[in-house]
Amino acid sequence: ETGVTQSPTHLIKTRGQQVTLRCSSQSGHNTVSWYQQALGQGPQFIFQYYREEENGRGNFPPRFSGLQFPNYSSELNVNALELDDSALYLCASSFGQGSDTQYFGPGTRLTVL
Amino acid sequence: AQSVTQPDIHITVSEGASLELRCNYSYGATPYLFWYVQSPGQGLQLLLKYFSGDTLVQGIKGFEAEFKRSQSSFNLRKPSVHWSDAAEYFCAVGRNDDYKLSFGAGTTVTVRA
Numbered sequence: 077e078t079g080v081t082q083s084p085t086h087l088i089k090t091r092g093q094q095v096t097l098r099c100s101s102q103s104g105h106n107t108v109s110w111y112q113q114a115l116g117q118g119p120q121f122i123f124q125y126y127r128e129e130e131n132g133r134g135n136f137p138p139r140f141s142g143l144q145f146p147n148y149s150s151e152l153n154v155n156a157l158e159l160d161d162s163a164l165y166l167c168a169s170s171f172g173q174g175s176d177t178q179y180f181g182p183g184t185r186l187t188v189l
Numbered sequence: 190a191q192s193v194t195q196p197d198i199h200i201t202v203s204e205g206a207s208l209e210l211r212c213n214y215s216y217g218a219t220p221y222l223f224w225y226v227q228s229p230g231q232g233l234q235l236l237l238k239y240f241s242g243d244t245l246v247q248g249i250k251g252f253e254a255e256f257k258r259s260q261s262s263f264n265l266r267k268p269s270v271h272w273s274d275a276a277e278y279f280c281a282v283g284r285n286d287d288y289k290l291s292f293g294a295g296t297t298v299t300v301r302a
Contacts, residue, residue, distance in 0.1 A: 080232075109289065118193075118279055118292030119233070132288035166232055168290075176283075178290060180225070180233040 078103055080169050080181035088187045089157050097152040097184045099167030106171060107131070108150040109178055110142060113164040125150055126173050154186075162188045191216040191282045195293035202270050203301050210265040210296050212280030221283040222263040223290065224254055228276045236278075239263065250274070275300040 081100045089095050101108050107126045111119035121134035125144035139155040148169070154161055164185050168178035192215045202208050214220055221240050225233040237248025244256040254265045263280060277297050281290040 082232075111290075111292075116294075118281075118294050119290075121289035121291070124288040126288075134289060168233075173288060176221075176285075177223070177235065177238055179235065182232040185230075 080167060080179055082165075082167050082181040082184050084184060085182070086185045086187075088189065090189050091157055091159060093157050094153065094155045095157060095186060097154075097165050097167075097186070099150045099152070099169075099181060101148045101150070101167075101169030102179050104171060105169035105179075106148050107169060107173065108144055108148065109168045109170070110150070110152050111166040111168065112136070113166055113183070114160075115163070119166055122152070131173055157188045159188050162186060191220060191284065191287075191291050193280050193282050193291055193293035195278075195280055195296050197296045198294070199297045199299070201299045201301060204272055205269050208265075208267045208270045208274070208298065210278050210280075210298070212263045212265065212293060213261050214263065214280075214282045215261065216282055216284065218284065219258075221285065222254075222256060223281040223283070224248065224252070224263075224265050225279045225281060226250075226276050227279065227295075233279065236265070270298075270300055272300050272302070274298060 109124040110122040113119040123133040124131045128144045144150045164183045166183045167181045170178045194213045224236040280293045283290045
């Protein structure tokens, strides 16, 4: 059984650019949640996808968008990058809707210059 | 909306000593409660969880936590810490009809020899 994987590990972008982060969910899981963790803070919920549909969204602007694919992997897209978008982006997979046990990947460290 | 408070930003403990990390939550009904650990530059690893039933929960790596409804607390304990327990610890709360986890700001644990 494979765990949650994310790519890339690190990424450096400049302000105004667009970025795509990827996540493969744990085997048997059909739900993916994305979180942003700024330095020195706890993770903040961005959104959740369940069976390819957005199932809920946190307090993030529309330039944060996502997709979930039939194999339940997922992408997080961020347009018009701002300096404050610099953070660790964590993907978590789980089975079913709701906040059942979520298993996290290693994260993608995004730096916006 | 649910919220989580971890009152201790940083705790230093000697190797072999006991450890207790505090977590208080704000939520009207019985929450789902979690403790995660994060090593530097890594994702979150689930230590233990509480959904219902026995209020004393056993987790991995010798950790346990106790749910106290009257105090809205879910404190994490370990009888004897090892140097490898140095990390950041996050308490999180969810609920069965919601999709997100809300995290505390975390407690950094330093273990001295």
